[in-house]
Amino acid sequence: MSNDPLQILQNYVQSVGLKTTKQRELIAKVFFAQNAHLKAEEVLEHVRKSDQKISLATVYRTLKLLQVCGLAKSHDFGDGHARFEPTTDQDAHHDHFICTACGKITEFFSEQIEQLQNDIADAHDFQVNYHRMELYGFCSDCKKNK
Amino acid sequence: MSNDPLQILQNYVQSVGLKTTKQRELIAKVFFAQNAHLKAEEVLEHVRKSDQKISLATVYRTLKLLQVCGLAKSHDFGDGHARFEPTTDQDAHHDHFICTACGKITEFFSEQIEQLQNDIADAHDFQVNYHRMELYGFCSDCKKNK
DNA sequence: TTTTCTGCAAAACCTTTGCATGTGG
């Protein structure tokens, strides 16, 4: 059983009767290579370096496909643009720090948060399936320049 | 020094040379009375009960004004609609539980989260100004019906 | 009277979709 997202995508595509195309492969490759929070437009920019003709619609369609097979997630951090990020086992539960000065998004992981969400869930009779925690403020660089 | 958001708004409006209007007063009154997470369209619905002629544009403009003077915040919970909520001292730090079955949004507050964010901030050399924590899953009602 | 505000409609924005053409299996 492979952990390579491109392999997983390939398997999924075949099993559901979809087709492997140059565009899909390229978009997926670029997306997983950039381990970042990209807007669709940014994914397109990267992809265009290899293929000028790929359309934004295809980027959206491929990103949606990646979400359907559990390889990507989208999220709006509040500026009206959806950001996409890979979902892999090791970072499925990571959280984010968002610098409100420079816009940089950094990931972090806290075991305590996992514990905390269980406590809160119990206290409120909720069944938590996943969580999201975001800390807004200034990153170390921007903190200096204040 | 008043704690009444309507009073704060009034003071702000006057101090910056803006004008007090029936529409602004009504929208603000309705918004603060509904202590909920409302879409702009929902604010409009409530407002229309008192004044049929108020436009959606004015609702947006007033909600933006409330954000500028720190009385409201907006956030996209992932369905593409911005939700607006009052920002007051007592609930400035609350967090959210979102039921992915029925869409219900519930607030909660945890002192431990406040502590946790400080620890994380220190560890990463970040200056946290505010945070957001969301737990996604099933509320007690929807949990039963599974 | 002067500046701001409103309502309307149009524009802007990101994202999705319809359609004719292209391409993988």
Added chain:
DNA sequence: CCACATGCAAAGGTTTTGCAGAAAA
């Protein structure tokens, strides 16, 4: 060949903006 995929452009949804008339200071 047939079904799916693509690119383009147009449509879709929410939010913003330009403008002329209305209202507050």
